[in-house]
Amino acid sequence: MYTASTAFLEALMEAGVTHLFVNFGSDHPGLIEAIAEARAKGRPVPRVITCPNEMAGMSAAQGFAQVSGQAQAVIVHVECGTQALAGAVHNAARGRVPMLIFAGASPFTQEGEMRGSRNEFIQWIQDVHDQRGIVRGYMKYDNEVRTGRNVKQLVHRAMQFAGSEPRGPVYLMGAREVMEEELAEPVTIDPGQWRALAPAALPEAAVGTILDAVAEAQRPLVVTSYVGRNPEAVPELVRFCERLGIGVLESVPNAMNFPHDHPLYRGNQWNEPRQNAALAEADCVIVIDSDVPWIPTISKPAADATIIHLDVDPLKAAMPLWYIGARHAFRTDAATALAQLNAGLDARQPTSEIVDRRSRHHAAASAARRESLVALEAGAPDAITPEFATACVRRHIDADTIVLNEGITNYPVIFNHMRMTAPGSIFTSGGGSLGWNGGAAIGAKLAAPEKTIVAMTGDGSYMFSVPSSVHWMAAKYGTPFVQIVYNNRGWKAPRFSAMGVHPDGYASRADDLDIGFDPPPRYADIAAAAGGAHARRVERPDEMEAAVAEAFDMVRNQGRSAVLDVWLASA
Numbered sequence: 001m002y003t004a005s006t007a008f009l010e011a012l013m014e015a016g017v018t019h020l021f022v023n024f025g026s027d028h029p030g031l032i033e034a035i036a037e038a039r040a041k042g043r044p045v046p047r048v049i050t051c052p053n054e055m056a057g058m059s060a061a062q063g064f065a066q067v068s069g070q071a072q073a074v075i076v077h078v079e080c081g082t083q084a085l086a087g088a089v090h091n092a093a094r095g096r097v098p099m100l101i102f103a104g105a106s107p108f109t110q111e112g113e114m115r116g117s118r119n120e121f122i123q124w125i126q127d128v129h130d131q132r133g134i135v136r137g138y139m140k141y142d143n144e145v146r147t148g149r150n151v152k153q154l155v156h157r158a159m160q161f162a163g164s165e166p167r168g169p170v171y172l173m174g175a176r177e178v179m180e181e182e183l184a185e186p187v188t189i190d191p192g193q194w195r196a197l198a199p200a201a202l203p204e205a206a207v208g209t210i211l212d213a214v215a216e217a218q219r220p221l222v223v224t225s226y227v228g229r230n231p232e233a234v235p236e237l238v239r240f241c242e243r244l245g246i247g248v249l250e251s252v253p254n255a256m257n258f259p260h261d262h263p264l265y266r267g268n269q270w271n272e273p274r275q276n277a278a279l280a281e282a283d284c285v286i287v288i289d290s291d292v293p294w295i296p297t298i299s300k301p302a303a304d305a306t307i308i309h310l311d312v313d314p315l316k317a318a319m320p321l322w323y324i325g326a327r328h329a330f331r332t333d334a335a336t337a338l339a340q341l342n343a344g345l346d347a348r349q350p351t352s353e354i355v356d357r358r359s360r361h362h363a364a365a366s367a368a369r370r371e372s373l374v375a376l377e378a379g380a381p382d383a384i385t386p387e388f389a390t391a392c393v394r395r396h397i398d399a400d401t402i403v404l405n406e407g408i409t410n411y412p413v414i415f416n417h418m419r420m421t422a423p424g425s426i427f428t429s430g431g432g433s434l435g436w437n438g439g440a441a442i443g444a445k446l447a448a449p450e451k452t453i454v455a456m457t458g459d460g461s462y463m464f465s466v467p468s469s470v471h472w473m474a475a476k477y478g479t480p481f482v483q484i485v486y487n488n489r490g491w492k493a494p495r496f497s498a499m500g501v502h503p504d505g506y507a508s509r510a511d512d513l514d515i516g517f518d519p520p521p522r523y524a525d526i527a528a529a530a531g532g533a534h535a536r537r538v539e540r541p542d543e544m545e546a547a548v549a550e551a552f553d554m555v556r557n558q559g560r561s562a563v564l565d566v567w568l569a570s571a
Helices: 004-014 029-040 053-067 078-084 087-094 148-163 204-216 233-244 275-281 334-345 352-376 386-394 408-418 438-445 459-462 467-478 493-501 522-533 542-556
Strands: 019-022 047-050 070-076 099-105 142-145 169-175 221-222 246-250 265-269 284-288 308-310 327-330 402-406 450-457 482-487 532-537 562-567
Touching: 004 029, 004 542, 019 053, 019 334, 029 459, 029 467, 047 308, 047 467, 053 078, 053 087, 053 099, 053 352, 053 408, 053 438, 053 467, 078 099, 078 334, 078 450, 087 169, 087 402, 087 438, 099 148, 099 275, 148 169, 148 402, 204 284, 204 308, 204 334, 204 450, 233 246, 233 334, 233 352, 246 275, 246 438, 265 275, 265 352, 275 402, 284 438, 308 334, 334 386, 386 408, 386 450, 386 482, 386 542, 402 408, 402 493, 408 450, 438 450, 438 459, 438 467, 450 459, 459 482, 459 493, 459 522, 467 522, 522 562, 542 562
Parallel strands: 019 047, 019 070, 070 099, 099 169, 142 169, 221 246, 221 284, 246 265, 284 308, 308 327, 402 450, 450 482, 482 562, 532 562
Antiparallel strands: none
16 A cells, blocks of 8 residues: 555655654554555565654754765654654754654644544544644754645655754644555656755855955954864865964864874964953964854954955854954855865965964964863863873773763863864764753664764763663664763852852852752663663762773673763762
């Protein structure tokens, strides 16, 4: 039988979807039947990954897309499942990660008029006026499937939106009756007509404008957050900066944007309550792919600095309050623009004296920074510091390792001390909703089964990730990963935020801010119970190296997830 559900699955495969991250419900009989029929008759269908928690499932789809670059599909149940996607919707939207979400909808008939008509009490309760409205503010596109006759067109149109810059999630919904619709003949379309839009280039005159501004500067600086989401952009950025002696500062990085061992690398900035020296001294700042290049109340360029902004979304259309005072702003793809700038330099390379002077300045600052970081890694004799723990993990990674960073207050520590140098070697959620790392690790491993996946997370984020679901999934689908829990027995971020606004207030003197997790759960044991993971609590510095080595051995050689509950100083 060829139904709308059959056509839907075909369309997904035509669009490059290989995995369905599903949480099926009573509104999915058509899809379940179509998958079962395809398997019985030997027809290909995407691999189905059952996700006991919707947010974990969507985070897995996000991790897969971040590593592979290919959008996958998430299937959930009516409005309840849509709401249960929770913060993963925010992360995918803000992280510019493409994926298709398909949700069922309550049947629209109730007296048996059509196959799929209402036959369960819940279908009245789960019928809402505007199901798509739940997520509309985060989606690049949303629509409802109303007939199987054009379901393929809707799927391909949705995926075209998802894959075109700025990329992001899309949402379709369809009622049972529609997805059960039997079609007289298969639906055929040309998928080549629905490709993502080609990357946008700089206007020809813009190349000269940017190069002129750099030529006139003494201390040019690039600030970026997301260049590394496209691995092809990184070598173009390195070449551009080397040819001109430009330093690179990462602001709240989402990926490996510039090799951390490069002499032009000036580190990264987060919420640190101090002016960044590289940003303060810059007289020409080129912002490339960054949502928050600086926080004006803390750290910003000089008032007379020339600011140039290159981004696929320079207006930040989804952000109600956003501006950086750029002299020039261009809507462009980073890799394309950097290639154009490098080509432009072929005819106007500055003198070696200028480039050498700039490069020596940045190299000296970079070397001093590295020395200070190495000193921090020594740790303390009687307590595990985050810097020490991170350095222990770093010694066990190799070129076939992907790191996922959801350390929250230890975000900068992980970026600083992992010292990543290869494009595609480290990712974050791209957003601010906690709980991404566990599901993302599963998706990353499915996308790159030959890689070792390391998820580094705070204890609060670990619990947000629904580890019981995550580690069951990891065991079932053969996606083992190392998980390092930075356990400070509470949420440290709210304390930092309170101190930032009320440094001398009552909260600064209070012993209890209702953010502590004492007594703490046995975090690692949750993973062991749910999915048979290797579990170990580490409380002393002299235990750390052996514990990390054992964890990596479990994953690499025994195919078993490993969770280390690493005790740091408390919140």
